[in-house]
Structure formats: C-alpha cells, structure tokens
Amino acid sequence: MVPELNFPPPVPSREKFTVLLVISSQKLASLSKTYLERPGLLEVTVCYSGDEAIRIFHSHSYDLILSDYDLDDMDAITLHTKLQDLNPQKPFLLFTITDRDREILEKYAQDPSAYQDFEHDISIIYNDQAQKIAQAVELFRTRNQLELYTRRLEQLVEERTRQLQVAQRFAVIGELATMIGHDMRNPLQVITNMQYLLEMKMQKMTVQELQIFSKYGIMEIFSRIRDEILYLNKIVSDLQDYARQVNPEKSRINLAAFFHELLLTISPPSSITVIKECDPDITVSVDPALLTRVMENVIMNALQAMEKGGILTLKSQKDKEGFSIIVSDTGGGIPPESVPKIFDPLYTTKPKGTGLGLSVTKRLIEAHGGTITLVETSPAGTTFKVSLPAS
Amino acid sequence: MKRILIVDDDLAILDSTKQILELEGYEVVTAATAGEGLSKIENEFFNMALFDIKLPDMEGTELLEKAHKMRPGMKKIMVTGYANLENSVFSLNAGADAYIMKPVNPKDLLEKIKEKLEEQEKDTIIDGEKVAQFLEEKLLSIR
Numbered sequence: 001m002v003p004e005l006n007f008p009p010p011v012p013s014r015e016k017f018t019v020l021l022v023i024s025s026q027k028l029a030s031l032s033k034t035y036l037e038r039p040g041l042l043e044v045t046v047c048y049s050g051d052e053a054i055r056i057f058h059s060h061s062y063d064l065i066l067s068d069y070d071l072d073d074m075d076a077i078t079l080h081t082k083l084q085d086l087n088p089q090k091p092f093l094l095f096t097i098t099d100r101d102r103e104i105l106e107k108y109a110q111d112p113s114a115y116q117d118f119e120h121d122i123s124i125i126y127n128d129q130a131q132k133i134a135q136a137v138e139l140f141r142t143r144n145q146l147e148l149y150t151r152r153l154e155q156l157v158e159e160r161t162r163q164l165q166v167a168q169r170f171a172v173i174g175e176l177a178t179m180i181g182h183d184m185r186n187p188l189q190v191i192t193n194m195q196y197l198l199e200m201k202m203q204k205m206t207v208q209e210l211q212i213f214s215k216y217g218i219m220e221i222f223s224r225i226r227d228e229i230l231y232l233n234k235i236v237s238d239l240q241d242y243a244r245q246v247n248p249e250k251s252r253i254n255l256a257a258f259f260h261e262l263l264l265t266i267s268p269p270s271s272i273t274v275i276k277e278c279d280p281d282i283t284v285s286v287d288p289a290l291l292t293r294v295m296e297n298v299i300m301n302a303l304q305a306m307e308k309g310g311i312l313t314l315k316s317q318k319d320k321e322g323f324s325i326i327v328s329d330t331g332g333g334i335p336p337e338s339v340p341k342i343f344d345p346l347y348t349t350k351p352k353g354t355g356l357g358l359s360v361t362k363r364l365i366e367a368h369g370g371t372i373t374l375v376e377t378s379p380a381g382t383t384f385k386v387s388l389p390a391s
Numbered sequence: 392m393k394r395i396l397i398v399d400d401d402l403a404i405l406d407s408t409k410q411i412l413e414l415e416g417y418e419v420v421t422a423a424t425a426g427e428g429l430s431k432i433e434n435e436f437f438n439m440a441l442f443d444i445k446l447p448d449m450e451g452t453e454l455l456e457k458a459h460k461m462r463p464g465m466k467k468i469m470v471t472g473y474a475n476l477e478n479s480v481f482s483l484n485a486g487a488d489a490y491i492m493k494p495v496n497p498k499d500l501l502e503k504i505k506e507k508l509e510e511q512e513k514d515t516i517i518d519g520e521k522v523a524q525f526l527e528e529k530l531l532s533i534r
Binding site for chain 2: 185186187188189190192193194196197200233236237240
C-alpha cells in the first residue's frame, strides 16, 4: 500500500498574518495600516525607523517585514541585511509602488477630504500589496513545511540505514562465531585432553617427584595454563551459543530447588551475602540447561560487579504472564554510556569479557518466549529481571 | 576389557582421546576416515564407537547409519563441533546413543561412555535372559 502523505494546509484559515511595517512617513504609515488591514488578512504593526524595527524584531515575531525603501536612519537594503543576521529566513518585502501611486497616497494622506476620488485607486494599491504579502508568507510557510518533511524523510532513511547496518553487523558476528567456534574446537579439545592427562599423570607421581615440580614452580604454571584453558573454553562455548539455533527442551522444575542447585555450582565467595526470596511452591516449565546458562551469566556478572563483596539478591515471583526472576547486586553499577549497548554482541567493558554473555543470555531467554531487562543501575547496584511465560 | 573405536580426521584428537580412554582401562582403536572405521567395525568387535560428525570421505551421519546396520548392539556416540538440531535428531533416529558437543570436558566424556556401556551390559543381560527363555520354551515344545 502506498502511504498517503497528508500535507496539512500551510496556512490555517481565518488566521491573520502579522506584518511589521517599517516606514518613516507617519501619515503614510497610518494610511497603510488602515488599508492593509481592511481585507481582514493582515494585522499590521507600524514602526518608524530601521533601528526601531530591529529592536522590535528582537522581542516579537512577525510573519513578514514590509519596509519602505527610504527610512530616516537607513535604507531598506541595510535593514534587510541587519534583520537577516537575526533571522535569515524571515520573509522581507519592499513597499514598492510606482511614483504615481506614491504621489496619490501622499496627497490623500495629507488631506483625505480633498482627494476622495483617489479612494478607489488606493484600495487597489493596497489590495495588491496585501496579496503580495499573503503570497510571500504562504510561500515561506510551504517551504518550511517542505523542509520539515524532507528532514523527517532524511531522518527516517538514516534510521533505517542504521538498523540495517546493525542487522548486518549481527549477521556477520553470527557467521564469524560459527566459523571461529568450529575452527577452534578441535585444537581446544586436544589441549583440554592434554590438560586432563597431565593432571591424571601428576596424581600418580610420588611425593619426591612432586617436590621437584614445586621447587621449580611448575605446579603454578600448570594451574595458570588450566585457568586460561577454562577461559578459552568459555569463549568458544559463548561463540557456539551465540551461533547456535536455540531449541528449548522444556521440562517442569521447582524454581527454589533450581536456585539451590545453581548456587552450589556457582559457589559465591564468602565476601558475598546471598539473599534468596523464592516462593518454594513455584514450578515452571523451562529448558533447565538453558535457564542454568542464563542464570549463571546474570549471576556471574553480578558477582563480578561486587569484587570487594556485597549482597546478591535472588527473587522469584509469579506474575500475570508467568513468572519472573529478579537478580540484584550492590556493585558499582553500569556506566550510563554502556547501558544502551549491554545486550549487543561483542560489547564488553571487562578486560577478559567476550561481549557475548548478555547477548547470548538474551537470545536464550527470547527462545523461551521471555524477556530480560535491566531494571535499574546506579552506583548503589544493578537489578536485572528475567520474565518467562507460564508454559 | 571394553573395546572402543574412535573415528576422527584430526590425529591429535585421536591420539589424546585414546590416551585418556586407555588410562581408564579401555582398549582403544582409532581410524582417521569413515572408510577405515567401517572396515574395522566389520572385522573387529567393539563395545562402542565415537564418530566425529565431519569426516573427509563421508558425513558422520552416513557412517553412523552404516555402522548401525552392521552392529546394532554397538553403542555409538556422535561428537560434533556444530550444534545443529537436524544433525542431532537425525543421529538419534539413525541409532546414535548420545550426542556430544566439542569441546567436551574429558570427565564428562568418560562419564557418558561409562553410562552407555553400563546400559549395554544391562541390555545384554536382558537379551541373554530372553534367549535362554526362548530356548527353554523351544526345548519344552520338542519334548
């Protein structure tokens, strides 16, 4: 369907245009005001010099400036230039009439009773001016309106382009994730195997043999290697999770029991106080493996935010659509500039982060038909909420 | 001693997995291609086989199907770097007993192997009992 563009009429009907008339001749001024306002289109304010016009222009807004050419203190061109410095867009018209017409106006203004015959001509002269003014204002407004639509269109195009770029970026990340995950898995499997063999063989060593190891600090080196392998494993599994199609295999679990188990595996350090507020009766239908990954990610983030200790709060509650899990920490909070990006893949502020944790979490949750949101973050702590449907 | 066959085109995987399984007391044979794996399955007895899903001469799933026809009682575990639902569903339908993602923690792999071999033992006992019962019935009818 072709969208209908409803341009509102540039000029609402019955609205009077406001005109600032700049003219030094007092008599012509009052005559002009009277006649210009007569058709009911215009509302005219009069001022008698260029400087006065500039002063008024500062504090009032007019649809148009109508200026006589010769003013007492400057000519209309100078006035126009000065007004343009203040507002380059404002329509500016010269009060241009033929010398003969000016003569008629001046004579009539001197003594209206003596020149009553001129009234018809004068009406014509001013009607002509009033029409020019109305046209100029309408043209100006139409242009403004058009510019507004153009801007809006440009904004729309920009916005769509940006969305497209983001989508493309995410697609590339997905492909890369598949590729890297695949290419790294074999060497990593071998390293993991070797690490396992190393530990098994060390277990079989005699005390004397092990003493030689500790003399040269070899145990520490091995343990460092083991930690880095674990980290590498995490990167690859994050990459694979990110690239993977998520197909939840749901089963019914008791949420309180689930949290109990989860906290046993995570085993938060002693500097962390864990508060659990879980209704013992909530049973939910979820993929336990996926929910474990999700909660591990969110809780690990919370723990990392509280390196110097703090309080971790886990709440679960039933609500209208299903149930929700709320995880709060008392860490330093997420910097405001990072907040919009925390769910973007590869975005991280941690020296050892892959930037995939939260984006994977989000994908897993969404595959369950649920949502994850950042409820609040401040230097006093951060709260995430995971909502999942009932079935 | 339980015999296990590993088929993977990565020699380092073959070698390191073999060492791990041997430490646990399994007898391990390796093959770097599906063809080599199939000929070993045909000529030797194995309690279990581990198949990589990507092999140079054949898809791991095809190898699985052929192996399943030859030795339905042999436990088969698919090992893969891809998490792909079609593959896993297909594998399970085509007779795989388990589906494992690389990289796998050796402890988890050993646990899975142990679990499947125990299953096999139970199956064998049940099969044995059935055979015994069948024979007994036949013998009774002859008398």
